[in-house]
Amino acid sequence: MAIDSDYVKQMSSQLAQYEVQASIAKAERNEANYKAQLNAVTSLESALKTFSSAVKGLNSVSSTMLVNKATMSQEGYATANVGTKAIPGNYDFFVQQLASRHQLAVTGLAEDDIGTNTGSLIIGQGAESFTIDLSTVDKDNDGKNSLAELAAAINSAADNTGVKATLVRSNGQVSLVLASEETGLANAITLATSGTGNATFDTQIGAATELSAAKDAEVRLGGENGMLLTNSSNTFNNIIEGVTLTFNKAHAPGEAALNIDIGQDQAATKTKAQTFVNAFNALMSSFDSLTGSGSETTARGPLAGDATIRSIESMLNQAIRKSFGGMTLMEFGIVSDRNGQLTIDTARFNKAIENNPEGFEKLFTEKGNLLDSVDKNLAVYTSSTGLMKTRKESLNKMLRQVDVQFDAIQKQYDNYYNRYLKQYTNMMQIMASMEQTFGMF
Secondary structure, eight states, X not given: OOOOHHHHHHHHHHHHHHHHHHHHHHXXXXXXXXXXXXXXXXXXXXXXXXXXXXXXXXXXXXXXXXXXXXXXSSSSSEEEEEXXXXXOEEEEEEEXXXXXXXXXXXXSOOGGGSOSSSOEEEEEETTEEEEEEGGGOOSSOSSOOXXXXXXXXXXXXXXXXXXEEEEEEETTEEEXXXXXXXXXXGGOEEEEEESOOOHHHHHHHHTOEEEEOOBOEEEEETSTTXXXXXXXXXXEEEEETTEEEEEOOOOOTTOOOEEEEEEEOHHHHHHHHHHHHHHHHHHHHHHHHHHOOOOSSSOOOTTTTOHHHHHHHHXXXXXXXXXXXXXXXXXXXXXXXXXXXXEEOHXXXXXXXXXXXXXXXXXXXXXXXXXXXXXXXXXXXXXXTSHHHHHHHHHHHHHHHHHHHHHHHHHHHHHHHHHXXXXXXXXXXXXXXXXXXXXXX
């Protein structure tokens, strides 16, 4: 009788598999459970961060919940930035003159006309000035101060007060053009020389041509003959309480003034509130999908009964019902339905915003109020050291332990397999020997 090695191996494998199948089944259940939890916790973390991002966006330094707007009678004359403290009103502005930068051109200079060893160029701007030492201008050491080197020295001067130098070329002639970085009379440029011993250079600097005059913006409130308002820039910060205007175009004499109506933008304000509502509802929907108890047709949620989600839900539900700045969401028509979803009653919302706009802003954005409170509470879960990260690390550790268990089970299987292989091989050898002995009779 020949020994069937394939049969021996097959039987040894089956018996070894039987020995470890209970351990494998337990390890696989644990692995599937931990992976499901890890995926669920990752989804929960993502949902929390998405909500947190929306809250931070509404609660940023540059953002407000209450939106006011400026309605203008003419296009192109001005743009407006209207803050939450803007008082509704109607105003006429006549743009008499826009602010402009000072610009000078120095012409008729050749490289030989710029001194290299002595003297200086003094550039004044308002009450300040800075000096260019002509003995330091020659950077390529060719013994000459070029216009390009002079422009570079001006631009790189450590004490430059706000003057930019450029070269302009036309018909083989090169001019040095100096321009103030800022608009307004206070930024007008003056030029002077000292100790150059170079009459041509001194003359041309002193004869610089004004290309553009330094001007302040001049705007009249109340029409062409109204109160004069001046500013070094075309942007008038808080020209009216809470309103910043940037003027872009001047009026012609006799032209109709720009009428600006400042008032609430209820639609935009509601959009801000709807952003919070949508983010809140999306988070609650995520909670529902992760914690569902299951039914005959739906699977039980991977985080059903999870204490962390219950804690977050409790915190958020308290926040949306709590009074901040003496106001609640309900007073502005933002209420929770029986499924925990927020809705906005538009009629109630618009009426409340009209009657108490400051209360709405305080409710959401003041320090310690709704958005700030929610953001700080969420940080416990979503920060780089938060609970979500801790839970994921714990689950990943458990998965690594399962991998160790699988390795141990594999070793157990190998031991069982080798033992059974040896036993079956011995048994088959004994049977073969007995068969040979029986054949002798």
